Amino acid sequence: MSTRPLISVVDDDESVRESLPDLLNEFGFDAQAFSSAEEFLASDWLSQTSCLLLDVAMPGMTGPDLQQELKVRRQQIPIVFITAHHDETVRPHLLAQGAVECLFKPFTDTDLLHALNTALRP
């Protein structure tokens, strides 16, 4: 059983689901990828997740929808949003709702690591 923190990636984009877990492993985290918010909510990994890397725009339940749903379920998982829409007006809204960070794709590995470290700070 690993003691490394688990980072869950929720993104409908396959190349993100393929590439991010490897990078997260290189950072020293465990990683699980999910193609939708619904899939993540239904999984057993929810309770073990230390941080959520969450896409904003997805078919079905969106990233902000999942953020609200987790609030309702009183699941206090730190969330780092990742989005390909460079909309500066969305970011403050997401942060106000409690997100740790909102990264615009493509982001650098150091920006990601910095956001994760902030999220996992006790």
Place this chain on the structure above:
Amino acid sequence: MDFSDPQRHADGMSRPKESFIPELGSVVDALPGLVWTALPDGHVDFVNQQWREYTGFSGDAWQMAIHPEDLPRLLECLRSSISTARACEAEVRMRRFDGEFRWFAVRANPITDASGTVIKCCGLNWDIEDRKRGEELLDLAQKAARAMAFDWYIQQKINAWSPEQEALYGLPPGTFDGTYESWKKLVHPDDWPGVVASLKHAQETGNISAEYRVVWPDGSIHWLSANGLMFFDDRGQPFRMVGFTADVTRRKQVEEELRRTRLELAHVARVMSLGALTASIAHEVNQPLSGIITNASTCMRMLEADPPNVEGARETVRRTIRDGHRASDVITRLRALFSKKQATTEVVELNQATREVIALTLSELQSNRVILKTELADDLPLVAGDRVQLQQVILNLLRNASDAMDSVDDRPRQLLIKTEQDADGGVRLSVQDTGVGFELEKMNKLFEAFYTTKKDGMGIGLSVSRSIIANHRGRLWASANDGPGATFSFSIPCDRTVRDN
């Protein structure tokens, strides 16, 4: 002299005096007017048969036949005629035998003896009721239409403008000297070329139709709309202009507000659609870019590890390559989207398509003070293509031409749209302006995306236009004019199947 007492000479009425040739009495009776003679003291000593028939009584009670409101004016006129020995004219209402009043013109002519003393006054009253009614109707029509009639004999340089017409130009009554030069000074200098163009047009068609601003002496600006007819002398020179002028300032203000609102709307729509387009392009491209950067970062870390994870690195490179292709696919899809392979093909009558675009842009062109001329060739072959796309190109060329003349103030802003058949059987449309033109070495840049010479231009119009024309198997090009300005033309081949049909 006494005109005041109609009863004074009640017994003095007579038939024509013996000095008349007998037949002359019949002639006088046959005249289509009321004939009378009076002595210098005002006693009417003769009236003809028409007079008696109209009034129903004889001339001694003549003052009874004049409308009380008009009588003082007539008496004054007659008094001055007799005292000065000059003819006089007046317009009065006369009571008919049945009590109805009709307007008459009165002309009194004094007769003098050898010493120059007035011995008699001869007069003729003729019915002008119809003319008066016409004048009244005209007056009412003018008031109703808020328009003023003008009847201007251009070459005679006489003030033929009514005071109301002068008022439209802010002039005090009677101060317009009737010369072309004076008129020109009243018209706003920016609008004068348009007025001249309208007059030129009137010389060809005889119809005057112009809208222009005038500057009042107080500096205020008013819009006038003039419509009328031009008449020509034997040498074909215009000598008379008749018509109506109306103040259309309010309408113009509303139109201007409308135009501005429409422009703002169009701009917002353009910015929004471009913004939406940019966002979707960015999103599509950012996804694979994100994969590439993440994979490359992972690859670097794997190779830097001790020992290096070569197998893992190989996998990330494979994914990097795949995401690179994915980005490239996005671009290809975008290009396909813009080239619009699914464009509809229909039979297009280019002249008709052009006229529709002109109709859409006419008010915009006019408010930019652009003088539009069209030379659309008869018997232009039909072409096969996407009508809406071709109209977008025409619209784009018209807008560009109009924009290019925005800063032109020292010459007419002329825009010529021409359609003609190409030497090789294709159809050609060209848009010629008298604008700022372009530098020859920048000719090719004109058609590049995001290249613009306008301060608020996006620089996509011509590049999109060129790709649309290329999809019609045609070409779009620019050329400099001999004079100022540029000409943009496109030609597209005439479709064989269309031609055969």
